[in-house]
Amino acid sequence: MNKYLVFALAAFFMVLPSAALAGTAPKPDSWTGFEGRVVCDSQVFQGARVYVYKSFKDMLADKPTAVSAPTKEDGSWKMDCPPGTYYLAAKQLAKAPATGAPAAGNSGEVLGYDGPLSVGDYFCFQGSNPITAVRGKYTHVGFALVKYAASVSYSDSSDKDNGTLTGTVTWSGQPLKGAIVTLYMDDKDNFRGQGYSASPPTGKDGKFDMEFLPDTDYFLIARKRQNGKKAGPLKEGDYFGYYVANPVHVKAGKVATVDFGVISKAGEIGREDSLFRDTGTHITGRILDDKGRPVKGVYAFAYVEKVMAHKRPEFISRPADKSGVYVLNISKGGTYYIGARSRYGGTPSFGEWYGCYEGAGDHHVNIKTGQVLKGIDIPVEKIPQ
């Protein structure tokens, strides 16, 4: 059933040439800075900014040393930074603060504002902070945004001497079972180690409770390791969360309740974006024009629903190479609806390459987990006018 703008609406992206944040482009041997991609719920996120701070204290004070330009259609960003060690965060602030000085980029150009988060904003603290910018390269940093869904709420507690912290850990809007919330008093250990206190693993409702807490501020970090262990470095597939409104003031005689969204950890610094990581389940083929010639730079996409509309595709490829070859990394087996287009975001435009897999009338393929499905060629045409 397709009551949709069938081919419409969803979106596809074009990786635009990366641009230096500001000022003149540095010489290759002096490249220093960061680059990466911002996603939210496994979809690329346009319009966020990456904020670079000299210290965690500066981060808490919303005093960045540099701010990126808004992320592009494909969620990508890139910025120059002198060599050094920094704290990085990505944000999308719905409203620029009414007051306060603009944050300045490394050229001194006004590039964006920083300020406290409001409910509805998006935020990601990079779990690998602090991160070092090394001369001669752009260090890759990925971000997965979490929406600031609700501010901390307080209710009366029967324990007048201590504070209580409770809440729900969620991932992609669903309760996350088995997550451990750790409280830190400060950033001294970069939020690693045992911290001040840790909750038992959350139940299937994602809820946690921590009682008998002194009245003070805490930094909340949530982790879930797939191997079930309570310590050790996070790996692919584990979950991580830095509470968006850290620090949380736990008050004596009150129950502080938080809505704690976390992300799935998908790659360390310098590794591939989560969108393009090798899952072992691939759909691959060539993108071809009406004469069978390869079309370079077009992106393949996969939907899990036949209705290819109203939302972004579940999976996207990197741009097809000069032979028109694309590779779609799929998280698991199933039925997927396959197409390709030039850009990511918005309704396709005149002159844009667009097409769907034609091995089936509804453009679907079936794939099993771990399978590599080859020969899924996608014919494309330019949208006529």
Next chain:
Amino acid sequence: MKSAAAAFIMLALFAGQACLQESAEAAPTVYNKAYIQHDETWSGEIRLIGQNVVKRGCTLTILPGTIIKFPWIDEDKNNIGDGELTIEGRIIAKGTKDKPIVFTSAQPKPKMKDWTFVQIAMSRNSIVEYCKFEYAFTGLQVHYSTGTIKDNLFKNNFEGMRFSTTDVLIEHNDFIDNDFGIRCEALGSRTTIRNNLFRGNGQTFFPVRNTWNTVKIYDNNILDSREYAVNFGLSQKQDIDFTNNWWGTADASAIEALIYDKSKDDTLGKADFIPFLKEPVKDCGIE
């Protein structure tokens, strides 16, 4: 005697064959989730079950008087019939005034949303003339295509038409008693909408978002909208030119009351309707 018997047998055979031909002509041709991968010409009665697709590069020609019916199935349980015809190649559906082509429900008591839509996608120079679309979710959707939509009747559909990035001419059609007359997300479409009759639609024009002034809408009679003649979607931030249409009144304030745009929500674009026509357009609707 032998010759008489032979003549009888011949007559019987001929009569039998004629009878078979007659019954064959009367039986509808059924397509069940078909993927049509060659040129076809349709006539008589056609029944389309589920999603049926005409492949890119193929042309579907529909002759005058053809009736296309969509039997009710609803596999995804959304209370919208699954019947659908998608043309990714080209469609030439040219009825006549006396023998229109009809796209309709196969239900004994048809109702709105009994089937999904006829959809034209990535098509060049498709032609839809003297067709009747009724009881659909959307009578006709056009995306990423060029063509002509002329002298058609869109009646009792949830949406009469919907289009996105297209370059089509929509003229001399009747849009009657649909919940939405035309819904669009037009981007830079150079679609022209002129000399159409709109009557009794819930919301006659519903630009959802990203419809720009490249769409030309003029010389239409826009009458008796049940809610709004123009209703901007929440993301329709651009202004749209609606000048030189007849709105059923020559009172500017009465026309403004029919339009939901910046005048009622400051975040929306503006529907420019001044100057407006002071009397009905004479050659509107099906010719």
